Amino acid sequence: MSLLQNFDRLLRRMSLTAAAMLFTGSAFAAYPERPITLIVPFNAGTTPDIVSRLLADAVGHDIGQQIVVLNRVGASGIIGTQAVINAPADGYTIGFANAGTLAINQSLYKKLPYDADKQLAPVALTGFVQNVLAVRKDLGVKSVSELITLARSAPGKLSVGSGGNGTTGHLSAEMFKAMAGVSITHIPYKGGPEADLALMRGEVDLVFENITSISPYLKNGSVVPLAVTGARRDSRLPKLPTMAETGLKDYQAVAWTGYVAPAATDPQILDILNKAFNKAANSDAMKARLADMAYEVTTGPRGAFFDLARKERPVWAAVIKSSGAAID
DSSP states (O other), X not given: OOHHXXXXXXXXXXXXXXXXXXXXXXXXXTOOOSOEEEEEOSOTTSHHHHHHHHHHHHHHHHXXXXXXXXXXXXXXXXXXXXHHHTSOSSSSEEEEEEHIIIIIHHHHOTTOSOOHHHHEEEEEEEEEEEEEEEEEGGGOOOSHHHHHHHHHHSTTTSEEEESSTTSHHHHHHHHHHHHHTOOOEEEEOSSHHHHHHHHHHTSSSEEEEEHHHHHHHHHTTSEEEEEEOSSSOOTTSTTSOBTGGGTOTTOOOEEEEXXXXXXXXXXXXXXXXXXXXXXXXXXXXXXXXXXXXTEEEOOOOTHHHHHHHHHHHHHHHHHHHHHTOOOO
């Protein structure tokens, strides 16, 4: 083969390579070219669902494609999480994730059917919601110390409702019981709204429920709030102390949330989504809307989401072990 033929073949090869790179670059630059599905593993009307729909609208507007929210409910978020894991890793399926799916389930289930670190990739941490400790109106207590005194006087007599076994509401209560040295009977419901309604009706004595869910009952005075569970007071309830301020020094429990994608999703696509979620969550208009729901925006690089999950797993593992909470 002559030198000219070799040179001609090399040029052809370089042209094909350049064309392939151009095509790939153009295809990537066009992302997203069609609507994106956002899987929420929890019921419509819950905090995860409402927050996700608000962010989906804003992010979709920013990236020029609709983000369609799909509720895949069941098994403490496992069904929806697996749906994300099993989806094509092309950037067109993402999912809502929270303390339950990324940290609590790892200890709550003996055989969790997914490995979040290996099968999911973080997209964005978006924020958190505090829980509030509230009691039924006619219980006769107006502070955490009074509640502890009452509980100690009648071990097991008081009842605490929650949105289900393994929820942050349930485990916030278990953390309280362990730190306060009290015995209170846990009664799980199908969801947080059902537990809140049970408290308002006097069917249970107390709940640890996210502020968003229980807010209507706080506003109309049908239940009595005693404290919030985060590290600082909530701006909507400034007179309400944190659990730590009431004497339970190391108490802290919040329901943090964010978004994930199948593990093999292109990091550049994940970065596009991360930027869009951060922009949407931090806009003044979105912050104001989320603040009305007691949702506190916290964003950062993609890795910050899984860093938080790994940090919290041993905390929840200890609560689960001490309480004996389990699903299977």
